[in-house]
Amino acid sequence: MQLRNWQKEIIDQFPVIIRQHRRFILKAPTGAGKTVLASEIVERFYKGKKIIVLCHRLVLLEQLEKALSKKHRVKKLSVSDDGPAFDGYEILLSTNMRAKDVLEDAIPKADLIIVDEAHRVSPNGKGYKRIIDDFEKRGKKEACFMGLTASPERRTGDQRDQLHLAFDTIIDCADIETLIEEGILVPPTYRPHFVHDLDLTGIDISSGDFPVSKLAPAIVKSSMIDYALTIYREERENISPKPISAWFCPDVTVAEATVESIRLFGIETALVTAQTPIGERMKLLKSHEMGEIEAMVSVGVLAEGWDNPQCNIIVHMRPTLSKVLWGQSVGRGLRSAPGKEKCVVIDVSSNWSTFGPVEKLQWSLWSHRRSYMQYMNRFNWIGQQQHGEDSEDTFMLCENQLPSKYRCSHIYKKNTYSDDTCPVCGSYAAIDIHKEQNLDSTLNEIGLHRLFFDRVAKVYEEMDLSVWASLGGTAWKTANAKEQIFLSFCKAFGEVSGEATNSESHFWDVSLEVEANIRGYLVENKLQLKKQENFELSLIADGMLAGKEIRTLQAHYGISLCGEVFQTHSVVESERKYQKALKVAERLAVMGCSAKDNLPYFNAADHLSKK
Numbered sequence: 001m002q003l004r005n006w007q008k009e010i011i012d013q014f015p016v017i018i019r020q021h022r023r024f025i026l027k028a029p030t031g032a033g034k035t036v037l038a039s040e041i042v043e044r045f046y047k048g049k050k051i052i053v054l055c056h057r058l059v060l061l062e063q064l065e066k067a068l069s070k071k072h073r074v075k076k077l078s079v080s081d082d083g084p085a086f087d088g089y090e091i092l093l094s095t096n097m098r099a100k101d102v103l104e105d106a107i108p109k110a111d112l113i114i115v116d117e118a119h120r121v122s123p124n125g126k127g128y129k130r131i132i133d134d135f136e137k138r139g140k141k142e143a144c145f146m147g148l149t150a151s152p153e154r155r156t157g158d159q160r161d162q163l164h165l166a167f168d169t170i171i172d173c174a175d176i177e178t179l180i181e182e183g184i185l186v187p188p189t190y191r192p193h194f195v196h197d198l199d200l201t202g203i204d205i206s207s208g209d210f211p212v213s214k215l216a217p218a219i220v221k222s223s224m225i226d227y228a229l230t231i232y233r234e235e236r237e238n239i240s241p242k243p244i245s246a247w248f249c250p251d252v253t254v255a256e257a258t259v260e261s262i263r264l265f266g267i268e269t270a271l272v273t274a275q276t277p278i279g280e281r282m283k284l285l286k287s288h289e290m291g292e293i294e295a296m297v298s299v300g301v302l303a304e305g306w307d308n309p310q311c312n313i314i315v316h317m318r319p320t321l322s323k324v325l326w327g328q329s330v331g332r333g334l335r336s337a338p339g340k341e342k343c344v345v346i347d348v349s350s351n352w353s354t355f356g357p358v359e360k361l362q363w364s365l366w367s368h369r370r371s372y373m374q375y376m377n378r379f380n381w382i383g384q385q386q387h388g389e390d391s392e393d394t395f396m397l398c399e400n401q402l403p404s405k406y407r408c409s410h411i412y413k414k415n416t417y418s419d420d421t422c423p424v425c426g427s428y429a430a431i432d433i434h435k436e437q438n439l440d441s442t443l444n445e446i447g448l449h450r451l452f453f454d455r456v457a458k459v460y461e462e463m464d465l466s467v468w469a470s471l472g473g474t475a476w477k478t479a480n481a482k483e484q485i486f487l488s489f490c491k492a493f494g495e496v497s498g499e500a501t502n503s504e505s506h507f508w509d510v511s512l513e514v515e516a517n518i519r520g521y522l523v524e525n526k527l528q529l530k531k532q533e534n535f536e537l538s539l540i541a542d543g544m545l546a547g548k549e550i551r552t553l554q555a556h557y558g559i560s561l562c563g564e565v566f567q568t569h570s571v572v573e574s575e576r577k578y579q580k581a582l583k584v585a586e587r588l589a590v591m592g593c594s595a596k597d598n599l600p601y602f603n604a605a606d607h608l609s610k611k
Contacts, residue, residue, distance in 0.1 A: 042112070
């Protein structure tokens with residue numbers, strides 16, 4: 001098989017990658033060809049050597065076995081297998097929970113461990129934690145732990161369950177927009193609609209997402225299914241060569257209601273869930289690929305490890321707080337195929353307005369509670385695009401009432417269509433989402449950035465530095481909770497490196513080192529930072545202005561720390577420091593700090609015992 005450009009580049013770089021990193025993720029979009037890349041890496045660099053390939057689902061094992069068996073001796077581990085590992089084969093395929101004794105024997109023998117869908121790796125879970133720990137303690141020094149995923153992020157506030165604890169770095173292999181330009185993927189065309197009567201308020205999201213038990217009844221009660229079907233019937237008439245769709249639902253009750261509604265219009269439809277037997281599931285998916293089944297409605301089985309290049313319509317009916325789920329499911333429709341020019345993405349779950357287009361998603365190795373709390377605002381991404389009254393990135397919501405008695409509810413960009421009329425219904429009855437939803441009641445990041453770089457330089461020039469240099473202890477000891485956050489930002493800005501970071505992992509290594517230093521300072525001085533619901537950018541702005549929230553002592557001391565940086569660093573270095581300092585301050589605000597801290601990168605008791 002001829003390799004794609006991005007695959008050739010990674011193959012060329014691979015000897016350097018494994019010299020520099022022992023545990024790494026290769027990140028590439030869904031449909032880019034990660035399995036082919038893995039097979040080629042094995043063929044070129046590990047032929048005849050011992051390899052473990054792990055994934056979390058049986059259907060993925062089937063696919064990997066088929067791909068790797070063409071050139072290698074492969075053993076798919078069963079639950080009851082025992083005996084020595086690699087007896088008569090070089091590649092061991094398994095989930096992380098199968099035949100633990102065989103896996104335990106295989107780890108110290110392996111030259112390479114590959115984890116497919118690596119965002120599933122839980123460094124604090126029962127399965128992968130055992131494997132990661134075993135690899136660290138007994139694995140060959142020259143062996144590598146390599147992950148493959150399109151979405152390297154975990155939606156969790158647990159600081160012991162972050163991807164950075166399993167992998168040292170992320171290697172960015174390819175992005176969606178580049179692969180679209182090369183014809184490997186097709187461009188997504190979004191059709192987002194806001195379902196007004198879907199009520200998600202009051203739903204507990206302590207688990208990190210909307211619980212299905214609460215989400216499903218809300219969807220069935222709302223007009224979401226009717227919206228989805230109405231829009232689908234419009235779009236299927238304009239797609240070529242013929243409509244083949246995948247529908248993503250949160251549970252069986254929603255899926256069954258959706259199937260019933262689709263079939264009323266004579267559209268061949270099938271339902272697959274995690275409970276559908278493998279044999280039956282594969283038969284249905286084959287019929288779907290052949291076009292015999294037009295609409296495949298699913299619950300929890302198509303977002304990963306499913307490939308149907310013919311699929312040209314994605315219907316998303318599961319509101320979520322997970323970028324991973326949104327990105328993975330939409331990505332399933334972007335594979336190219338003969339005659340396929342685009343993939344229509346019908347979103348009635350507000351995920352497009354929450355996260356943005358999948359080709360624009362940003363990923364992070366570390367997260368905390370606010371990382372997904374912000375997505376409670378179902379217009380989160382739209383709010384981030386608003387930079388001013390006349391911005392080109394203002395979005396409109398059509399409120400025209402249709403003959404069906406529903407509102408049109410299409411979301412579209414202002415200044416894109418004639419007289420800003422809705423491209424779906426042609427109405428003028430649209431509202432400015434930003435103004436109506438009050439998305440940005442506090443200072444946005446762009447405004448803070450401008451204020452910070454302008455204000456610090458001016459104030460610092462007028463300061464008597466001999467006075468403020470000696471007031472640090474007093475500023476911290478007399479600071480209230482909000483002032484502590486402001487001072488944490490200023491301290492982080494002063495201490496964090498301004499050098500360029502070459503990866504997401506490197507960025508967090510540098511940032512967390514400074515966060516640990518600040519935590520150390522706080523516990524040494526018996527200062528407790530109370531956990532806050534949100535990180536308010538307005539606090540930093542208030543400190544720059546010595547306003548209502550941050551008093552003069554704390555404001556001027558903080559500015560003195562920041563101003564000193566401006567004197568010794570370039571604008572580019574200061575910009576890098578600023579971005580890292582914001583992340584550090586945000587984490588300290590939403591996680592708090594006390595003498596009981598026990599984090600992977602900072603243990604308060606250990607720190608104090610060394611003093």
